[in-house]
Amino acid sequence: MISITDWQKIGVGITGFGIFFVLFGILLYFDSVLLAFGNLLFLVGLSLVIGLRRTFFFFFQWHKLKGTSFFLGGVAIVLLRWPLLGMCLEIYGFFSLFKTFFPVAFGFLGNAFNIPFLSALFQRLQGTSSMV
Known part of the structure; x- marks a missing residue:
């Protein structure tokens, strides 16, 4: 912790x-x-x-x-x-x-919330330049 x-x-x-x-x-x-x-x-x-x-x-x-x-x-x-x-x-x-932080944050929010509309929106905003 x-x-x-x-x-x-x-x-x-x-x-x-x-x-x-x-x-x-x-x-x-x-x-x-x-x-x-x-x-x-x-x-x-x-x-x-x-x-x-x-x-x-x-x-x-x-x-x-x-x-x-x-x-x-x-x-x-x-x-x-x-x-x-x-x-x-x-x-x-x-x-x-x-x-450089925004794609990581959008990727985390897309994976954290399993709401269909929001996860699709966050994945679209994430783009291809993910740091993960």
């Missing part, structure tokens, strides 16, 4: 609050203060969950520098009170960073 430390539990909570504030900021017509607060909480929570070293190595791998620059640049632009442009850059950077 995997043991979860107290810092990781706190990190999950902080990450959840970060996602909540980002979604609430989007709901309130891209409120820059809520988006900036949510972005900072998300990054701090992520670093608490997986550790500072792993977070650094995740974001600064050579093949992920483009996604990292767009994501962190979007965070900086949101902090400079340009929320719409910053969120667009962040979304592009997020998809660029996690593009």
Whole structure:
């Protein structure tokens, strides 16, 4: 069984609050203060969950520098009170960073749920570039 430390539990909570504030900021017509607060909480929570070293190595791998620059640049632009442009850059950077994770996640969801419609949908979205 995997043991979860107290810092990781706190990190999950902080990450959840970060996602909540980002979604609430989007709901309130891209409120820059809520988006900036949510972005900072998300990054701090992520670093608490997986550790500072792993977070650094995740974001600064050579093949992920483009996604990292767009994501962190979007965070900086949101902090400079340009929320719409910053969120667009962040979304592009997020998809660029996690593009290798999405087929694995869709494959897992397709195998985990034996609902006929959902498993067919997830298998179609999974594509042929599966890491499993």
